[in-house]
Amino acid sequence: MTADATLDVVGIGNALVDVISHETDEFIEEHGLVKSAMTLVDDARAEELYAAMGPGIELSGGSAANTIAGVASFGGRAAYMGRVFDDQLGAVFAHDLRAQGVLFENKPATEGPPTGRCLIVVTPDAHRTMNTCLGASAFFGPDDVDPELVRSAQVTFLEGYLFDRPESMEAYWFASGHAHDAGRKVALTLSDLFCVERHRDEFLPLVRDRVDILFANEAEACALWGCDEVGAAVERARAEVSVACITMSEKGSVVVAGPNTWEIPAHPTEVVDTTGAGDLYAAGFLYGYTQGRPLPECGRLGALAAAEVISHIGARPQVPLSSLVT
Amino acid sequence: MTADATLDVVGIGNALVDVISHETDEFIEEHGLVKSAMTLVDDARAEELYAAMGPGIELSGGSAANTIAGVASFGGRAAYMGRVFDDQLGAVFAHDLRAQGVLFENKPATEGPPTGRCLIVVTPDAHRTMNTCLGASAFFGPDDVDPELVRSAQVTFLEGYLFDRPESMEAYWFASGHAHDAGRKVALTLSDLFCVERHRDEFLPLVRDRVDILFANEAEACALWGCDEVGAAVERARAEVSVACITMSEKGSVVVAGPNTWEIPAHPTEVVDTTGAGDLYAAGFLYGYTQGRPLPECGRLGALAAAEVISHIGARPQVPLSSLVT
Numbered sequence: 001m002t003a004d005a006t007l008d009v010v011g012i013g014n015a016l017v018d019v020i021s022h023e024t025d026e027f028i029e030e031h032g033l034v035k036s037a038m039t040l041v042d043d044a045r046a047e048e049l050y051a052a053m054g055p056g057i058e059l060s061g062g063s064a065a066n067t068i069a070g071v072a073s074f075g076g077r078a079a080y081m082g083r084v085f086d087d088q089l090g091a092v093f094a095h096d097l098r099a100q101g102v103l104f105e106n107k108p109a110t111e112g113p114p115t116g117r118c119l120i121v122v123t124p125d126a127h128r129t130m131n132t133c134l135g136a137s138a139f140f141g142p143d144d145v146d147p148e149l150v151r152s153a154q155v156t157f158l159e160g161y162l163f164d165r166p167e168s169m170e171a172y173w174f175a176s177g178h179a180h181d182a183g184r185k186v187a188l189t190l191s192d193l194f195c196v197e198r199h200r201d202e203f204l205p206l207v208r209d210r211v212d213i214l215f216a217n218e219a220e221a222c223a224l225w226g227c228d229e230v231g232a233a234v235e236r237a238r239a240e241v242s243v244a245c246i247t248m249s250e251k252g253s254v255v256v257a258g259p260n261t262w263e264i265p266a267h268p269t270e271v272v273d274t275t276g277a278g279d280l281y282a283a284g285f286l287y288g289y290t291q292g293r294p295l296p297e298c299g300r301l302g303a304l305a306a307a308e309v310i311s312h313i314g315a316r317p318q319v320p321l322s323s324l325v326t
Numbered sequence: 327m328t329a330d331a332t333l334d335v336v337g338i339g340n341a342l343v344d345v346i347s348h349e350t351d352e353f354i355e356e357h358g359l360v361k362s363a364m365t366l367v368d369d370a371r372a373e374e375l376y377a378a379m380g381p382g383i384e385l386s387g388g389s390a391a392n393t394i395a396g397v398a399s400f401g402g403r404a405a406y407m408g409r410v411f412d413d414q415l416g417a418v419f420a421h422d423l424r425a426q427g428v429l430f431e432n433k434p435a436t437e438g439p440p441t442g443r444c445l446i447v448v449t450p451d452a453h454r455t456m457n458t459c460l461g462a463s464a465f466f467g468p469d470d471v472d473p474e475l476v477r478s479a480q481v482t483f484l485e486g487y488l489f490d491r492p493e494s495m496e497a498y499w500f501a502s503g504h505a506h507d508a509g510r511k512v513a514l515t516l517s518d519l520f521c522v523e524r525h526r527d528e529f530l531p532l533v534r535d536r537v538d539i540l541f542a543n544e545a546e547a548c549a550l551w552g553c554d555e556v557g558a559a560v561e562r563a564r565a566e567v568s569v570a571c572i573t574m575s576e577k578g579s580v581v582v583a584g585p586n587t588w589e590i591p592a593h594p595t596e597v598v599d600t601t602g603a604g605d606l607y608a609a610g611f612l613y614g615y616t617q618g619r620p621l622p623e624c625g626r627l628g629a630l631a632a633a634e635v636i637s638h639i640g641a642r643p644q645v646p647l648s649s650l651v652t
Binding site for chain 1: 345347348376377379380381382383384385386395413414415418421422423425426440441640642644
């Protein structure tokens with residue numbers, strides 16, 4: 001073991017600003033969007049789609065950044081690493097994290113593409129369809145990782161979305177190596193079915209060798225291990241990682257750790273926009289985990305945080321999550 | 327009279343993106359803000375204030391732009407003139423107007439300060455306290471007015487906030503001259519008590535010589551004519567302009583035109599954020615006016631639009647206002 005951690009969770013992921021508009025299902029169809037998924041788009045496609053979208057609102061986003069904002073909102077000591085450009089949206093992203101009490105020290109890039117954007121279309125059923133133009137965030141590499149920050153945090157939290165290019169894969173091996181070397185834990189969210197399918201062969205060794213806590217929904221877990229049904233995927237998760245949280249939308253989540261299995265119900269709420277549900281589940285869970293709470297209680301904190309974020313537009317909490325803990 | 331109008335309303339004002347956060351009354355006090363008013367701030371002060379604000383959301387704003395977005399949302403034919411810079415917030419502003427169906431043809435500036443921002447602090451009582459860093463919008467002058475656009479619109483709508491520098495005052499005289507020359511109407515909102523107090527001597531001749539339809543709240547109307555109580559200000563308004571709408575928050579509004587006076591009740595709603603209430607009142611009124619509706623009905627459309635915008639965060643309608651008209 002090493003010296004006491006000075007941080008609870010440090011997150012690494014794509015630093016994005018969300019642009020959200022409400023559209024019909026016909027819009028999804030007309031523009032050939034993949035409903036409820038995250039699709040990577042290039043600049044030209046992003047411009048075309050943005051021009052077609054209705055008036056929007058802009059909020060800071062990015063999956064791991066949402067989780068980290070959630071950890072801080074619970075009162076956890078949190079830091080983030082990610083790459084923005086030196087532009088207005090980059091300043092918005094940095095402001096919003098810091099205003100939430102998150103340590104964010106990566107300097108904005110001054111060369112390359114602008115700060116990444118995620119164009120999010122929310123349909124009347126509250127589902128979000130994401131179209132991400134990664135911009136500056138895609139160029140995250142090992143040099144952007146601060147090993148000291150990683151070594152000082154109880155948990156290093158990695159976002160699957162970023163695990164998409166050789167440099168960022170290298171950054172995850174680098175960061176998780178430092179974390180384990182310092183006696184810390186590593187958490188990963190698989191993020192997205194298509195992401196897992198694209199990089200299954202790269203995810204498998206990372207999960208096996210480096211991941212202590214895994215977050216995945218049913219489809220992602222099945223895809224990672226090539227299982228036909230979620231029960232089999234849960235058993236694979238139990239064998240491969242110390243703690244796994246399998247989320248199942250309105251059906252709640254299952255937490256498995258060694259021989260133990262806990263079924264956690266979803267927290268009841270009126271669903272307005274599902275953006276950030278998984279991110280905030282991870283926030284609640286990791287906050288509880290780093291506070292030394294029992295695992296089923298960590299799961300309940302995850303469900304609580306997820307319920308808050310889906311009750312309004314945007315993927316960051318709108319009330320201090322600490323105020324919801326009873 | 328001239329040829330038929332091809333537009334209903336063209337608006338001119340400060341082109342701003344709003345940055346909204348929720349803060350306590352202690353925050354207002356601690357940072358010396360003027361509660362419920364609009365204060366102009368320079369870059370340094372804006373940065374200082376932004377750094378102190380919590381996580382924000384960004385939405386297009388600007389008083390007249392909100393009104394114009396509202397007119398378009400009712401189904402009116404609307405255009406806007408204002409000045410943004412060629413940057414990300416400028417692109418957001420232009421997108422959101424165009425996505426609402428508004429004609430906006432001013433090219434973004436490539437020299438000078440960035441796109442203007444309005445830092446809006448919403449307190450638990452739903453009041454908004456605005457701190458505006460005008461940026462590019464402050465440099466609006468006669469050259470930014472398209473006389474053909476003005477001549478083609480039934481009503482040219484001017485925002486008092488912009489009436490703050492010699493060039494923009496000149497732009498208002500220039501635009502209103504073209505409007506009257508083409509047989510069109512000119513509407514003005516006084517915007518803000520402090521704005522009226524700063525430029526009372528400049529507002530008076532504009533109102534007398536050029537304004538057909540005036541929007542003001544009680545305090546602004548009293549300040550313009552140096553009246554002690556609103557009844558006297560209403561009589562001055564009756565004498566000076568063809569149509570005056572005096573808005574009184576939750577007490578509704580009074581519409582006066584020649585010998586006629588109509589009291590319009592506020593439309594009941596749960597108040598979340600008062601930002602844009604006056605702007606959207608003007609939108610409803612002007613939409614009705616340009617559709618040839620009777621004046622008290624115009625007032626009721628104003629109250630309806632105001633109620634929609636104060637029921638959520640942000641100063642632009644979130645549902646098509648046309649869907650609310652019965």
